[in-house]
Amino acid sequence: MEKNSEHIKELIIRKMSREEVEFAVEMAAAEGWNPGIHDGELFYEADNDGFFIAELEGKPAGCASAVAYDDSFGFLGLYVVKPEFRKKYIGRKLTEKCLEYLEDRNIGLDGVVENEKKYQKMMKFSSSYSNLRFEGKGGGEIPGGIVKISEVPFGKLLSYDRRMFPAPRSGFLKKWINQPDSYAFAALEEGAMKGYGVIRKCRVGYKVGPLFADEQDTAEKIFRALKASVPGETVYLDVPEPNEKAMEIANKYHMNVMFKTIRMYSLKEPDIELDKVYGVTSFELG
Incomplete structure (x- = not known):
């Protein structure tokens, strides 16, 4: 314990610069999380005060993000400690810094299954549901009735x-739908938004997210347009398990489950239309 106390005294946790966010993305890649190739820039746009790096003896040892979307909601992610620095209370100190930054907001996170009980006990978070990562293949034809997202007024998309x-x-979404190496489509009916989706290039293949739609048929059309945009590529889709219609789409296109996360919240499950979430934006930012 005395040795660990010495380590804590030497530990520095500070805000990351934009360039240092790439360290967090590389850490995520090393853990097998397969980040998008432009995620560093895009994540930083969400909250440039909410990314933290832990340094021990002058060396980067770990990282975490705590994105404050507004005064009532935040999200934890990119929580990684280098293997050689684990069991030195660095993860706990990073967590404390993130929770301090987010104050009394309702906080969400997607935790790996093996950490669920730890988050329940140490952080007093409650489990809400599982998200499943599916893997499939790109290809097919873009169906009719789908438009490029650039044709949709941004205010309508934001609402x-x-x-x-x-x-x-707003700031994050504007960058997200216009990022390089990506495709984004929407469904409109008499000028009203009925759904939209984005697919972005990652270290391996492409990830869909978000995929939001009012109806299953609309979600499937948008999904088909997205996967048709990347023929022959590996495609990933992160699905909230309670959305049975989203699960049906993944199974219809012979996608395989790779792993699952546990969506947890510090206060309560937000009042959103989860039955219209066919694909999570990202496990790092919610």
């Missing part, structure tokens, strides 16, 4: 997104 996400995220 629609807010129904399925617990807080407004």
Whole structure:
């Protein structure tokens, strides 16, 4: 314990610069989380005060993000400690820093299954449901009735997104739908938004997220358009397990479950239309 106390005294936890966010992305890649190739820049846009790095003896030892979307909701992610620095209370100190930053907001996270009980006990978070990562293949044809997202007024998209996400995220969303190496489509009916989706290039293959839609048929059309945009590529889709219709789409296209996370919240499950969430935006930012 005395040795660990010495380590804690030498530990520095501070805010990351934009360039240092790439360290967090590389840590995520080393853990097998397969980040998007532009995630560093895009994540930082969500909250440039909410990314933290832990340094021990002058060396980067770990990282975590705590994105404050507004005054009532935040999200924890990119929580990694280098293997050689584990069991030195670094993870606990990073957690404390993140919780201090997010104050009394309702906080969400997607935790790996083996850490669920730890988050329940140490952080007093409650488990809400599982998210499943599916893997499949790109290809097919873009169906009719789908438009490029650039044809949708941004204000209309932002209002629609807010129904399925617990807080407004204007700055982040504007960058997310326009990122390089990505495709984004929407469904409109008499000018009204009925759904939208994005697929982005990752270290391996492409990830869909978000995929929001009012109806299963609409979600499937958008999904088909997204996967048709990356023929022959590996495609990933992160599905909330309670959304049975989303699970049906993944199974219909012969996608395989790779792993699952546990969606947890510090206060309560947000009042969003989860039945219209066919694909999570990202496990790091919610």
